[in-house]
Amino acid sequence: MAVVTGILLLLGAWWMGPSLFGSASAEGERRIVDAKVTDPVDCATADAEETVRFRLNGKIHKGLLSGCGHxxxxxxxxxxxxxxxxxxxxxxxxxxxxxxxxxxxxxxVGLGLLTLGCVSGGTYAFLLARGPRAGLV
Structure with missing residues (x-):
């Protein structure tokens, strides 16, 4: 019974899809581009924003990156x-x-940890159902 429950848990987790362990962005897919830092900021300032330059569709754009230390x-x-x-x-x-x-x-990683949890739970349930073994110390 524990093995069947573990398998059902894994199938349910797989069926739920990507949103179970790492949800996709609410706005949909975001475009990934290469950029260069044009105005670096020291990390001593609060709410540091660096300026970056990137090319998109043949045109150069400026962007504000919430970060520091580049x-x-x-x-x-x-x-x-x-x-x-x-x-x-x-x-x-x-x-x-x-x-x-x-x-x-x-x-x-989430599915692997869930698998290990199911295997561990099944092993524990098996050991409890089997009971103590005679002659072992």
Whole structure:
């Protein structure tokens, strides 16, 4: 019974899809582009924002990155938060590695941990159902 319950839990988790362990962004897919830091900021300032420069559709845009500690002209991979074609000024961007999504290790690690939990629970239930063994210390 414990094995069947564990298998049903795993199938239910797999059926729920990416939203179980790593939800996709509410706004949908965000565009990932390469950028360079044009105005680095020291990390001593609160709410530091660095300025980055990136190319999109053959046009160069400026972006505001909430972060600090990068070097001048350091290459970064960013995710566009706002649409640069709808504004003339700098747009909000985020580091691509910190954007929520399903292209990271959260889903496989979560499913692996769930599998280990099911196996451990099944083993414990088996040991409880078997009872104590005679002759073992």
């Amino acid at each position: 070097d001048q002209d350091e290459p970064l991979s960013i995710a566009l938060v706002d649409d640069p074609t709808k504004t003339d000024g700098p747009v909000r961007v985020a580091l691509a590695a910190t954007e929520p999504g399903v292209n990271d290790l959260r889903r496989p």
